[in-house]
Amino acid sequence: MKKRLLVTALLLSACSHLPSERPADTTTLKVPPQPVVVSEPEDVVIENSDTAESVATDFEHIFVDSDMTFSGTLPCADCPGISYHINLYRDGRFEVRQEYLERNQVNLVKGIWLLENRSLHLVNQQQTLPAFHFLSNRQLTMLDLSGKPISANQQYQLQRAAEFKKLDTRQAMLGLYMLSNNQATFTSCRSGDSLNVANTQHHLPVMRQYQQDARFNGNAVIATLVGRRGQDDQANTLFIDKFEQFWPGATCPDQIQPGKMQGIVWRAEKLTDRYVPQQLNVRVIFDQNDRLYGFAGCNNFNGNYKQRSNQLTVQPLVSTRKFCAESSELEQQFTQSLQSADRAEVNGDKLQLFKNNQLILQFKPAVN
Structure with missing residues (x-):
């Protein structure tokens, strides 16, 4: 009897435990795990490169x-x-x-x-x-x-620029040059600044030419040149890189005296309907003694002229005989037009020459 009771108790005890997990049914479909979506940042990261360096401060x-x-x-x-x-x-x-x-x-x-x-x-x-x-x-x-x-x-x-570059301070200048006791000064017509001229190799020929011309004799004379101002403690010094010529009888362009033709260095601006390249420096001056002279882009020239009221007559010009491939054709047209002019007018800051009432040459005051 006791044995029967013991067997019955063991059976009841076994029935009180949960059944073990059954193996998965291989016929059931598995749902794959969904990937985690990570949102991209708004700012694009650029690798360290030349592009990145240029963008680095682009804020x-x-x-x-x-x-x-x-x-x-x-x-x-x-x-x-x-x-x-x-x-x-x-x-x-x-x-x-x-x-x-x-x-x-x-x-x-x-x-x-x-x-x-x-x-x-x-x-x-x-x-x-x-x-x-x-x-x-x-x-x-x-x-x-x-x-x-x-x-x-x-x-x-x-x-x-990839590297910092110093400024090229050379420029064409027109101003009053004066030499005294081997010390020269140059006063710019444009700015009015008076500069001491450095005694460099480019200045020595200028000094000799000034000393040999009896007309100058210690007086200020208009000169054209290419030069540059010094830096720092030499800011009031002019260094001449290229000297062009003296213009005896000329003065600085005067805005107070409109209509003045004589004594001004005129730069050619137009030849009929064609603009004259300014780098050729085609210029002329009519002085007070019925003489004119100038530079036609390759050669220097001079001659006589007569003016009565607006009527103008230019005598045949005398010129040097150099050949310049880039300017000789224009130079010939310029000198022919200058000699054929029959009327001159100063309108505003323009000097205009006419032939048979047709505009053939137009000038403006040279300030460099």
Whole structure:
């Protein structure tokens, strides 16, 4: 009896445990785990490269934390273009060289720069310069009249140089030269600045020519040359790179005396309907003694003229006989037109010569 009770208890105890997990049915389809989707960050990370370096400061603000050079050619209304060289210094100064192509005109401007977000303003009290916008820290584009960047047209953009470059400060100049006790001074007709002339190898021939001409005799005489001002403690010194010629009897162009023809160095601007390349420096002066002389692009010339009221007669010219492939054709047309003129008028700042009431030559005062 006891054995039967014990067996019955063991059976009841076995029935009280949960059944073990049955093996999975191999016919049941398994649902694959869904992949975790990670959202991409909004900013694209660029590998360390030249592109990354140029984009590194391409944020809302641009920082001029090193001396920079930007250069390029921007459009010009009445010339092939304006070549720009802009140096931005990290201490807040700037220097600009503007060269008007085919006009023999170079402007050197200094001042301070102001940076407002991406807008760059070059501030000078005497001259107005265009404002720019930083497309990146390696590219500038001009602002239009409404202050918006002209980003769609690459003709209005300047590129940053790989290395900082010093400014070329040479420029054509016209001014009063005077020599006394082997010390020369040059007073610019354009700016009025009086500079001491350095006694370099390019200056010595100028001194000899001045001393050998009895007309000068210690007096100031108009001269044309290519030169540059010194830097820092030599800022009041002129270094001559190329001397062109003296213009005895000439004076600086005077805005107070309109209508004056004599005593001014006139630069040829137009030959009939053709513009004269300004780099040829075609110039003429009519002096008070019925003499004229000048430079026709290759050769010097001189001659006599007569003027009664507006009527003009130019006698046959005497000229040197050099040949210059780039200018001889134009030079011949210029001298022929000059000798055929029968009327002269000064209108505003223009000297106009006519033949049979047709405009054949137009000049403007030379300031360099």
